[in-house]
Amino acid sequence: MGVIDELKHAVKGHILTKEEELLPYKTDASYFSGSKPMAVLLPSDVSEVSNILKICNREGINVISRGGGTSLTGSATVLTNSIVLAMTRMNRIIHISSEDRYAIVEPGVRIDDLNYELSEIGFMYPPDPGSSIAATVGGSISTNAGGLRGVMYGSTKEWVLGLQVVLSDGTVIETGGRVLKRSAGYDLTALFVGSEGTLGIITLATLKITPLPERIGRVIAFYDSIERAGAATAIIKKSGLTPITAEFMDKVSLDSISKNMGLSFSDSGNSDYMLIVDIASTDESLNRHLEKALSLIKGTGPRSVRIIYDETEIRNITNSRKGLYSSILSERDREGQYAVMGDIVVPPSTLSNALLDIRNLVGKYGFKVALFGHIGDGNIHANIIVNPSDAKEMERVSALMNELGRIALINGGSVSAEHGIGLEKKRLLRMEMEYKESSRNIELMTSIKAVFDKKGILNRGKLL
Amino acid sequence: MMEEIKRLTEVADKCINCGFCESVCPTYAPAEFISSFSARGRMLIGKELSKEIAVGKRISKDVSDYYYSCLGCNACLQVCPAKINAGEVSDLVRKLVVEGKTSESKQRKMIAEMIVHTTMKYNNPLGLKKELALWARGLSFFDDSPILFYTGGMYQMMPYSQTLSDLQIRFGSFFSSAMARLFNRFLFAIKVSKLLGKKSEVDKYNSTLKDIYTLLSNSGVKLSYLWEDEPYPGTFINDLGYTQEFKSYASRVTELFKSKGIREIVVVDPHTYQLMKYEYPKVVPEFDLKVTYYLDKLDRGILKRRAGSVTYHEPCLIARGIENYEIPFEILNSVAKVKLPRRNGKNTSCCGGPDGLLFPSIAKKISEERSRELKREKSDRIVSLCPICISHLGVNVEITDLSTFLIEATNH
Ligand SMILES: Cc1cc2nc3c(=O)[nH]c(=O)nc-3n(C[C@H](O)[C@H](O)[C@H](O)COP(=O)(O)OP(=O)(O)OC[C@H]3O[C@@H](n4cnc5c(N)ncnc54)[C@H](O)[C@@H]3O)c2cc1C
Ligand code: SF4
Ligand code: SF4
Numbered sequence: 001m002g003v004i005d006e007l008k009h010a011v012k013g014h015i016l017t018k019e020e021e022l023l024p025y026k027t028d029a030s031y032f033s034g035s036k037p038m039a040v041l042l043p044s045d046v047s048e049v050s051n052i053l054k055i056c057n058r059e060g061i062n063v064i065s066r067g068g069g070t071s072l073t074g075s076a077t078v079l080t081n082s083i084v085l086a087m088t089r090m091n092r093i094i095h096i097s098s099e100d101r102y103a104i105v106e107p108g109v110r111i112d113d114l115n116y117e118l119s120e121i122g123f124m125y126p127p128d129p130g131s132s133i134a135a136t137v138g139g140s141i142s143t144n145a146g147g148l149r150g151v152m153y154g155s156t157k158e159w160v161l162g163l164q165v166v167l168s169d170g171t172v173i174e175t176g177g178r179v180l181k182r183s184a185g186y187d188l189t190a191l192f193v194g195s196e197g198t199l200g201i202i203t204l205a206t207l208k209i210t211p212l213p214e215r216i217g218r219v220i221a222f223y224d225s226i227e228r229a230g231a232a233t234a235i236i237k238k239s240g241l242t243p244i245t246a247e248f249m250d251k252v253s254l255d256s257i258s259k260n261m262g263l264s265f266s267d268s269g270n271s272d273y274m275l276i277v278d279i280a281s282t283d284e285s286l287n288r289h290l291e292k293a294l295s296l297i298k299g300t301g302p303r304s305v306r307i308i309y310d311e312t313e314i315r316n317i318t319n320s321r322k323g324l325y326s327s328i329l330s331e332r333d334r335e336g337q338y339a340v341m342g343d344i345v346v347p348p349s350t351l352s353n354a355l356l357d358i359r360n361l362v363g364k365y366g367f368k369v370a371l372f373g374h375i376g377d378g379n380i381h382a383n384i385i386v387n388p389s390d391a392k393e394m395e396r397v398s399a400l401m402n403e404l405g406r407i408a409l410i411n412g413g414s415v416s417a418e419h420g421i422g423l424e425k426k427r428l429l430r431m432e433m434e435y436k437e438s439s440r441n442i443e444l445m446t447s448i449k450a451v452f453d454k455k456g457i458l459n460r461g462k463l464l
Numbered sequence: 465m466m467e468e469i470k471r472l473t474e475v476a477d478k479c480i481n482c483g484f485c486e487s488v489c490p491t492y493a494p495a496e497f498i499s500s501f502s503a504r505g506r507m508l509i510g511k512e513l514s515k516e517i518a519v520g521k522r523i524s525k526d527v528s529d530y531y532y533s534c535l536g537c538n539a540c541l542q543v544c545p546a547k548i549n550a551g552e553v554s555d556l557v558r559k560l561v562v563e564g565k566t567s568e569s570k571q572r573k574m575i576a577e578m579i580v581h582t583t584m585k586y587n588n589p590l591g592l593k594k595e596l597a598l599w600a601r602g603l604s605f606f607d608d609s610p611i612l613f614y615t616g617g618m619y620q621m622m623p624y625s626q627t628l629s630d631l632q633i634r635f636g637s638f639f640s641s642a643m644a645r646l647f648n649r650f651l652f653a654i655k656v657s658k659l660l661g662k663k664s665e666v667d668k669y670n671s672t673l674k675d676i677y678t679l680l681s682n683s684g685v686k687l688s689y690l691w692e693d694e695p696y697p698g699t700f701i702n703d704l705g706y707t708q709e710f711k712s713y714a715s716r717v718t719e720l721f722k723s724k725g726i727r728e729i730v731v732v733d734p735h736t737y738q739l740m741k742y743e744y745p746k747v748v749p750e751f752d753l754k755v756t757y758y759l760d761k762l763d764r765g766i767l768k769r770r771a772g773s774v775t776y777h778e779p780c781l782i783a784r785g786i787e788n789y790e791i792p793f794e795i796l797n798s799v800a801k802v803k804l805p806r807r808n809g810k811n812t813s814c815c816g817g818p819d820g821l822l823f824p825s826i827a828k829k830i831s832e833e834r835s836r837e838l839k840r841e842k843s844d845r846i847v848s849l850c851p852i853c854i855s856h857l858g859v860n861v862e863i864t865d866l867s868t869f870l871i872e873a874t875n876h
Binding site: 014016018020021024025029042068070086088089112116134323325326329330332335336338 | 477478480481482483484486487488496497498499500502504505508509512525527530543544545546547806
C-alpha cells in the first residue's frame with residue numbers, strides 16, 4: 001500500500017488529493033503564497049490523528065495542522081513535501097461546567113461558536129481575536145491569540161487549563177486538566193500554547209470560562225496628540241480601574257471608517273486620534289466607574305471626551321472598530337495589494353513614547369499605514385498597504401517591520417503581541433532574543449523542538 | 465464573456481484569504497468540510513481560473529460542482545472584510561461552464577439541461593400546467609385588472625421537486641442521470657414527474673396560495689390571474705448560468721404579460737420577486753412592469769395580535785437579497801411575540817433548498833442543521849415565507865407559511 005493509501009485508510013477516506021481540492025489549503029490569511037500540499041487529511045478523532053502521525057513520522061512527511069487558516073504570519077502556510085491536517089471536522093463542544101468553570105472542546109470549534117453556546121448560560125471564553133468568527137480553539141491556542149478584551153483578561157495562555165495532544169510519533173498525552181490549580185512539574189500545557197503546531201497536534205482543550213459582565217459602558221475621546229492618547233490607558237489602569245477593552249485608532253483608520261462605513265463624529269473636530277474605553281461593571285456601580293474614567297481621561301488633555309449612553313451609537317462604534325480591517329482594505333488602490341499587519345506590544349506606561357516613535361517611523365517610509373490597536377494592553381497594529389509580489393516594496397516593508405520591532409524592544413515590549421511568529425517573524429524573534437542578550441533562548445527552543453519532534457515533521461520551517 | 469472574466473478577476477483579486485466566509489458558508493460542513501465546497505474555496509479557485517482563462521486556457525479540471533452547489537445565499541458577503549461575494553463568483557463561473565470554458569460533471573450537466581430544456585418548451589421546469597391552477601378553482605378574479613396575481617408556479621412545484629430530491633438521495637446518481645436522460649430524450653416522461661406530487665403536500669401548498677389570495681382580497685386588491693397559462697419565471701435557467709436562454713425566456717414571459725394588458729405583477733415568493741425585480745430589467749430592455757411583493761399590498765388593519773410566540777426563519781433573499789425588505793418581520797412582529805434564531809437578520813441561514821435537485825444530500829444536511837437551530841428557540845410556531853424554505857425545512861420541523869399565520873391572525 002502506498003503512503004497516500006495508508007493515510008486514506010487512517011482517516012477513513014476523508015482525504016483530498018485532487019489538485020483543485022488542495023488549492024484552498026496552500027496558505028492562510030498571511031501574504032505568503034505557499035505550495036500545494038501532497039494531501040489534505042480531515043480527521044474526526046484523536047485516534048485518526050495518532051495514526052496519521054505514526055505514518056508521517058515513519059515517512060518523514062511534514063504535517064501542517066490547520067484550524068481556521070486565519071494566521072497572519074504564515075504559520076499555517078504550506079511548504080514543500082507536506083500534508084495538511086485540517087482540524088475543522090473535530091468541532092464538538094464536549095462538555096461545559098459552569099460550576100467548575102471550564103469547557104472541554106475539540107480543536108476545530110470556532111471561537112464565536114463556543115462563545116455563543118456559553119452566552120446561553122451567561123458565560124464566556126474571553127480571548128476574542130478580531131478573527132473569532134473563523135479562528136478555531138486549536139489555532140488560537142497555538143498562536144496564543146489575544147484580542148479586544150486582552151486588557152482585562154489577558155491572552156489565550158491565561159485560559160487554557162489542559163490539553164490532549166498527539167505527539168509526533170503518534171503518542172497521545174494529556175496535560176493539565178479541569179482544575180484551576182496544579183503544582184505538578186513543568187507546565188507542559190503552557191509549552192503548547194503559542195507553539196504553532198510545531199510540538200504536537202492539539203486534539204482536545206479544557207478551557208477556563210468566566211461569567212459575562214453584568215453591564216458594559218463606554219467612554220470615547222479624541223486627541224490631537226498621539227502622546228496624550230497613549231498616556232490615557234496607563235493612567236486609567238494606575239487608578240485601579242481596569243477597562244474591559246481600550247482601543248485606539250489613528251486618522252487613517254478614522255477616515256477609512258467614515259468613508260466606508262459612514263460613521264463620523266461631530267465632536268472629533270478633525271482630531272488625529274480616537275480612544276475607546278469600555279468599562280465592565282455591575283448595574284449599581286457602572287455610572288460611578290464611567291465618571292471616574294471620564295475624569296481621568298479629561299486629565300490627559302483630549303480635544304473632547306464623553307460617556308456614551310446611546311445604544312445605537314455604541315453599536316455603531318463597535319461595528320466600525322470590528323470592521324476597521326475591512327475599511328482599511330477598501331483603501332487598496334492597486335491590483336494585488338494586501339494589508340500586511342505589524343503587531344507589537346509595549347508596557348502601557350511607555351505607549352506615549354512608543355506611539356510617537358512609530359508615527360515618525362511610518363512617516364519616513366511613506367507607505368499608506370493605518371495605526372490602531374488594543375492599546376489597553378499596549379498592543380499596537382500597523383496595517384501597511386502593499387503588494388507582496390513586489391520584491392522591492394516588500395524589502396522596504398521588512399525594514400519597516402525591523403524598526404517597528406526595535407521600538408517595541410527598546411520600550412521593554414515584544415516583536416510579536418498576538419499573531420505569533422510563523423514564517424514572517426523568525427528573524428524578528430532572533431532579534432528579540434539578541435536584544436535581551438538571551439540568544440540561549442533560541443537554543444533552548446530548538447532543543448525542546450528536538451525532544452518533541454525528533455524527525456522535525458511538525459510544521460517544519462516555522463517559528464524557529 | 466470577456467466581461468465575466470474581467471469581473472471574476474476583479475472580485476477574486478480582492479480576496480485576502482481570511483476564511484471568514486468559510487465559517488458561515490452553509491455548504492461547507494455538509495460537504496464534509498472540504499474547502500472547495502465553501503465560499504473561500506470558491507473564491508480561491510475562481511482566482512486561479514480567472515488567471516488561466518485570461519491567458520486563453522480551457523480548464524480541463526472539473527470544478528463545476530463547487531460552483532453549482534453554491535446556494536447564492538450571500539451569507540459570505542455579509543462577513544467578508546474585503547466586501548466581495550463568493551456567490552457572485554459562483555454565478556460567473558457557472559456562466560463560464562455553460563460557455564464551455566471549463567469542463568463539468570456529466571451527470572449534473574444532464575439535469576441542468578433537462579431543467580432548461582423543459583422550461584423552454586413547457587414554460588415550466590416540471591412540465592406542469594393543469595396542476596398550476598388547481599389551487600384557484602372556485603376563486604374569482606378580475607380579468608380586466610392590470611394587476612396580476614403571479615404565483616410563478618413556485619408553491620405548486622414544491623411537492624414535486626421535494627419528491628424528486630428524495631428519490632435522488634435514495635437512489636443516488638443512477639436515478640438522477642437516468643431521470644435526466646429520460647426527460648431530455650423523451651419529453652413524454654414529463655408525465656412521470658406529474659405523478660410524483662404527494663396529494664397531501666399538493667393540498668398544503670395550494671391552500672397557502674389560497675391564504676395569500678384571501679389576504680389580498682380582504683385588503684381590497686383587485687387582481688387578474690393567468691390560470692394554466694401562467695409561466696414559470698425562469699429562476700433555474702438564470703441560476704444555472706444559461707444566460708442566452710434566460711434572456712430569450714424572460715423576453716417571452718414579459719411579452720406574454722404585456723399581451724394580456726398587465727401593468728403590475730404581484731408576486732408571492734422571494735425568488736420570483738428577486739428575479740423579476742432585479743434580473744428581468746437587466747435582460748429585457750423594454751421591461752417596464754411594476755413588480756410588487758404581496759405583503760406591500762396588505763391592509764394591516766385587518767390583522768389582530770395573537771397569543772403565543774413564534775420563531776421567524778427569515779429567507780436569505782428577504783434578509784440579504786432584497787435591499788432592506790423588513791416588511792415581513794414588521795408585520796410578524798406586529799401580530800405575535802417573535803423569537804429570532806441564532807442566525808438571523810443579515811446573518812440568517814439558508815434552508816439549503818437551492819441545492820435540493822442537484823446536491824440533495826448537502827441540501828438535506830443544511831436543512832437539518834437549520835431546523836435544529838429553529839427548534840432551539842422553543843416557540844409555539846415556526847414561520848417563514850418562501851415556498852423553498854417551507855418545503856425544505858418542513859421535512860424536519862413543523863413550519864407555517866407567513867400567509868397562513870396571518871390568516872389565523874385575522875380570525876382571532
Ligand atoms: C482579519 C483578522 C483579524 C485578526 N485579529 C486578531 C486579533 O485581534 N488577535 C489575534 O491574536 N489574532 C488575530 N488574527 C490572527 C489569527 O486569526 C489568530 O492567530 C487565530 O488565533 C488563528 O486561529 P486559526 O484557527 O485560524 O489557526 P490557523 O491559522 O489555522 O493556524 C495557526 C497556527 O496554529 C496551528 N494549529 C492550528 N490548529 C492546531 C491544532 N489543533 N494543534 C496544533 N496546532 C494547530 C497551525 O499549525 C498554525 O501554526 C487575525 C486574523 C485576521 C485574518
Ligand atoms: S453564496 Fe452562500 S453557499 Fe454560496 S459561497 Fe456564499 S455563503 Fe456559500
Ligand atoms: S471573507 Fe472575503 S476576503 Fe475573506 S476569504 Fe472569504 S472572500 Fe476572501
